[in-house]
Amino acid sequence: MSSAAKSIQSTMRGELADFLRRRRADLAPAVVGLRSGERRRTPGLRRDEVARLANMSTNYYERLEQGRGPQPSAAILAGLATALRLDADERGYLYRLAGHAAPAVARPRGYVDPRLLSVMRAVSATSPAFVSDDLATIVAQNDLHVALFDRVTGLDGWAGNLFWNWFVSRRWRHRVLATPAQQADIGRAYVAYLRVAVAQREYDPAATALVAALRAGSAEFARMWDEHRVSASYSSAVTVLDERVGRLDFDYALTVSSQSRQRLHSLHAVPGTSTQERLARLGELARDSAIHVSTVPG
Structure with missing residues (x-):
């Protein structure tokens, strides 16, 4: 030393x-x-x-x-x-x-960090965003994020987990416009981040259960997990293809709360692209759809 x-x-x-x-x-x-x-x-x-x-x-x-x-x-x-x-x-x-990571604070089911929730709502007109816990299970989404990726908040089991939606159900993965090599890079970044999160939680039951479920559900995840790469973040640029408004080019930002250890994930339009205009159109379509649903007789 x-x-x-x-x-x-x-x-x-x-x-x-x-x-x-x-x-x-x-x-x-x-x-x-x-x-x-x-x-x-x-x-x-x-x-x-x-x-x-x-x-x-x-x-x-x-x-x-x-x-x-x-x-x-x-x-x-x-x-x-x-x-x-x-x-x-x-x-x-x-x-x-004492040289240890601070333990996660126990929160009631459905808890959302009010500071992150406030920011998520503040950017709701321009940026798809969601709040997750440190294992990337989603606890809140704004309307633009729901319009792009569907609502997953509150779903049973791991269906509301970002990594599950990427590796196992793939319900979000097919919407990302990327080559197989680029998708592999995104996956590796997710796994490297999860390695750090699991260690910070000292391999508690929730963390080990998620890893076990991902390993059982995805051979790709299992292979990447065994590579033992680590990273404190997985923020990167991403392109989403939406059938209603077309190509959307985003920069990805990750904000971590020091109070709750929850994360705000937000997508921001890349300057010089048509993404912001297309997001505005997507927002209009989502609002029109919500109004239509609310006025249909039950």
């Missing part, structure tokens, strides 16, 4: 130790069901109390507060976060100081 890396590691351990000490001092015994008592010599909890609540030895916890010992595991960090009653931001900070 280089001297610079050692210096960074030492700084991170020091910050972790200080963070634990201060959160321990801030936590009133009554909050965790302990009696305060008059004989306490320190504010907040004692080290042995935190260790007991976190299901670890007092000696191990003391070493963490002293900036010593091995890197704590994700299980140890989860115990500490619970014992110290950390909120979502503090929990993520704790994991990062």
